[in-house]
Amino acid sequence: MNFNVAHFNESLIYGLKYLPNTLRLVFIPLVIGLLLGTVIALVRVYKVPVICKVFAVFVTVYQGVPIVVALMIYNLVFMLKFNNLASLLHIKKSVSDVDNIWVGIFALSLMAVCSISEAVRGALLSIDNGQNEAGYSVGLTKLQTIERIMIPQMVPVAIPMLINNVVGLIKGSSVVMAIGIVEIVAGATIPSSRTYSFFEGYVAAAIIYWGFTMGIEYLAQKLRQYTGKFRRNLYD
Incomplete structure (x- = not known):
């Protein structure tokens, strides 16, 4: 199975379009x-x-x-x-x-x-x-x-x-595609109905989710550091 970069890029763009x-x-x-x-x-x-x-x-x-x-x-x-x-x-x-x-x-x-x-x-x-x-x-x-x-x-x-x-x-949030709501997964696979490149579409969706989750984890780490200082000060 060949990985088509052009189809992947198109799916990535469509997935990001529905990120909001x-x-x-x-x-x-x-x-x-x-x-x-x-x-x-x-x-x-x-x-x-x-x-x-x-x-x-x-x-x-x-x-x-x-x-x-x-x-x-x-x-x-x-x-x-x-x-x-x-x-x-x-x-x-x-x-x-x-x-x-x-x-x-x-x-x-x-x-x-x-x-x-x-x-x-x-x-x-x-x-x-x-x-x-x-x-x-x-x-x-x-x-x-x-x-x-x-x-x-x-x-x-x-x-x-x-x-x-x-x-x-x-x-x-990905389960809402079951009732016709277009989000990252549904958006990333829109080009797949034309190109039949479903593998590239799902990989693009996975990468968007991975980047989103990494951003949340980074913010959470900063929040943990901030609240940890506050808790230590509470006992000082």
Whole structure:
């Protein structure tokens, strides 16, 4: 099998063209996951009545559903029910007017919320409970203790697990091609339908993903160094 450099270059250009879609599929769910996942983790760690049980069941059940299955379910519900919902809310839009990339973002966001909540919960549980008692002893409220003591110590512990979640989002974003969203993989293989150079197309997609992941790892290393200094200063 010969490797055609010209076809590879064309696939690389097409893959990079659709990189913005992949960035949306990664970073919007990441932000949502960080916000809601941290809230869920705090609720479960501090055992807020009733709500902690609801969140525990939600995370456990949702993590057992493959992302591609959840994605197909959401897409079918979106296609079948959006027009009815829009009519009910007097919204003058049909399903054809809405970019289905938002279905992919929704599915990946729920995945990120569950996985990030577990990472943050594990990091919070690794902190000695005496830190809470120390905060209360100097007159801090529970919220102040969480904000000033627990979260600053939790962040350096959680970063490695959070980076794994980001990498998982990057790789998971490729499944949205199943519902017709064009991202890196689908974009890189567009020329392959004409040139039949699918090998070159997938290699181009792999290289783009590799470069993307290396960039994330580099930023994560810098963040670990920064938060590590902050944590050491906390004990000085």
